[in-house]
Amino acid sequence: MRRHDMVPWLALLVAGCAPDLREDYPFDGQSSAGPLVEVTPREDGSALVLVDATNKSGTVYFDLDEGREMKTDEALDSNQWDLAFQRFTVTTNGGGGNPTGEVHVAVLQNSDWDTLSSAPSGGYQQDASETVFNGVHGGWYSYDLVKHQLLPRESLLYVVRGSQARYFKLRMLSYYDSAGTPARLSFQYQQVAAP
Secondary structure, three states: OOHHHHHHHHHHHHHHHOOOHHHHOOOOOOOOOOOOEEEEEOOOOOEEEEEEOOOOOOOEEEEOOOOEEEOHHHHHHHOOOOEEEEOOEEEEOOEOOEOOOOOEEEEEEOOOOOOOOEOOOOOEEOEOOOOHHHHHHHOOEEEEOOOOEEEEOOOEEEEEEOOOOOEEEEEEEEEEOOOOOEEEEEEEEEEEEOO
16 A cells, blocks of 8 residues: 555544544533532622533523522422523523523613613513513523624623512623633623512
8 A cells, every 4th residue: 555545544444543522522512510500799799600511412490599409409499499401502491491490581772781670560470481581582592603602792681570579670691601601601690689
């Protein structure tokens, strides 16, 4: 066999020894070893939340009232979860997300975070064929075709009536963590007065 005829075989041999990236790639169905939710309280009474939704087949449940992650069994058994995250999809505990859930969401456009101190009296809805967070007013993010990134719609502010009938203002901050890792969503939320 001539030397130039060996090059394709050599390439196949080397490729066959390389690790399978489908197994090693961290965002392809693997579970994180650490906590899936990190909550950082702020001096103004709000909290910053980082959700690890990198597991493509997993769902991360969050309780706004207690400010914590709920494991799947606990969330489904108690029905006290408020929001669920699966990659870029945000589901609420009500309507299409769970017909027995009581969570409702009002989507406000061009409202100021700092001045919103009480929940609106109307405009609430539940998930249907599309989730409120992903379907109303174009969804919580826009897609940058040049950078291939999801960017939060800063003009949207959400008011969530939670599973325990308390109201929270919420704004989505990013789909990426500080290292640029996708599906590590961050949001800020704070309780507000009832209508």
